[in-house]
Amino acid sequence: MGRWEPGAGSRLREAALALYLERGFEQTTVADIAERAGVTARTFFRHFADKREVLFDGAAALEERSVAALEAVPAAASALDAVVAALNVTAEMIGSDRDLARKRQAVIMANAELRERELIKFASMSVTLADRLRARGVGDLDASLAAEIGVAAFRVAFEQWAGATGDGELRDAIHTSLAALRTLTAAD
Amino acid sequence: MGRWEPGAGSRLREAALALYLERGFEQTTVADIAERAGVTARTFFRHFADKREVLFDGAAALEERSVAALEAVPAAASALDAVVAALNVTAEMIGSDRDLARKRQAVIMANAELRERELIKFASMSVTLADRLRARGVGDLDASLAAEIGVAAFRVAFEQWAGATGDGELRDAIHTSLAALRTLTAAD
DNA sequence: ACAGTGATGTCACTTGATGACATGGGATCC
DNA sequence: GGATCCCATGTCATCAAGTGACATCACTGT
Known part of the structure; x- marks a missing residue:
């Protein structure tokens, strides 16, 4: 895995928590979270069963x-x-x-x-x-x-x-x- | 309202319970319920906030x-x-x-x-x-x-x-x- | 170098849920 | 009785959640 980069999982977690705090849970879409984490929405669902589970x-x-x-x-x-x-x-x-x-x-x-x-x-x-x-x-x-x-x-x-x-x-x-x-x- | 017909609300409720029992909750779509009750899916959501709430x-x-x-x-x-x-x-x-x-x-x-x-x-x-x-x-x-x-x-x-x-x-x-x-x- | 493995991207699709607007029929008021 | 209003519903469009199928690319061990 080359040099160490935080895994997509933790990047997604951080992105999600930040967005939930900034604009609220409902106002945050999975697409938003994925974008901030630098992955696609599909990948989000490979790490978390749903939007809630992140927390x-x-x-x-x-x-x-x-x-x-x-x-x-x-x-x-x-x-x-x-x-x-x-x-x-x-x-x-x-x-x-x-x-x-x-x-x-x-x-x-x-x-x-x-x-x-x-x-x-x-x-x-x-x-x-x-x-x-x-x-x-x-x-x-x-x-x-x-x-x-x-x-x-x-x-x-x-x-x-x-x-x-x-x-x-x-x-x-x-x-x-x-x-x-x-x-x-x-x-x- | 002319002769008495059960309101869409109770028809939807009955239809939903029947379908949930027959094929399970997940296997039942709102469209199914609405069809059995003789209304459109949009109308379902005018009576119930979501699929669960029926119960x-x-x-x-x-x-x-x-x-x-x-x-x-x-x-x-x-x-x-x-x-x-x-x-x-x-x-x-x-x-x-x-x-x-x-x-x-x-x-x-x-x-x-x-x-x-x-x-x-x-x-x-x-x-x-x-x-x-x-x-x-x-x-x-x-x-x-x-x-x-x-x-x-x-x-x-x-x-x-x-x-x-x-x-x-x-x-x-x-x-x-x-x-x-x-x-x-x-x-x- | 090569085959294998795992994580990700891409595409297509179903379903849940909601907003905007049209409409038709019953109830209400004059 | 007829004009009018209101409510329930239909219709249409759209977004977001979630999932399956398949392709791709990087890295691993031999």
Whole structure:
């Protein structure tokens, strides 16, 4: 491959994010992105399944690592605790680059299609975690619920964190969210 | 309008559901639906924002009535209890026609785009309920969380109910789901 | 040098979605 | 009753997303 030039994949990713920020997601066509990246539109689709996926193709890696984290939790831990451990790892990965997270989140929140896709990614993580819990012997319903509410708590915390102007840690936001969750369900 | 003929809206809805069941969602084009309903494709888009929305345009009414149910809950009730009351009303509406629910669910589960859209509808309900909780004086975080976990419990129960071959009541499934949720968060 | 492999370009096409404009029939008002 | 208005729809044109088929060119290893 001769001298090193950034692959078309990363050039496309950068071009897309820049355009989404400059003029908005809907106002950006695949042709625009491809042009800025110096390739054809056809090539764009060889790297990304669709226009949205550019912003989400990191999710797979995220999921992978949080699953690994879940596996590392002692079997004695409760289902919810195991999920929380996995999500804390996720939080560390995301939380390490707050500026990028904010930019990305701004683009996503400005568009319905992207908000949908983001929810899907969270849901996908929830399903994956639930599966792993089942593999550990957790019951069907409990596995689904533990994963769902863990991810819900994470998501609420994340949204607050990514939107807030302050500079608290994502990890702390999650902790607060989980504590609130316990109080809510305990109160009867 | 002369004698009564079903409006184009309902004809389109029926045509679409039939085709989605017969040959699948992706294999059905808007042109197909329009033809079966006796209108042009352009008219389809005057009734539905997109091909998916045909299956989801009842969601608004559902949301409306569950909000009304939430408003009817005494202010003294806990946030989660209020959400549960709202969801029980939703359950009654959905649960009244299990056959339709199953057909619809079969179509939705067979397609990724439709699963996405369904999650969005649930998310939308969650946001709406959270807003109403805030209007009642519930704190920001608590409102989001109560709505999220209530809806999550509902969704898990609903999916199990709509997929199961047995004939339990949706209401019971929700109750079971909520009980499990409380146990999960209590265990510490 | 040669065959193979992979990434890209080119072309053609289907489908989803939307804007602009025409029209026909029912409802409304005088 | 007839002029008029409005709404639903049809018609036409167009753009953008996405995909399949095939050609090309650079680089790889032998």
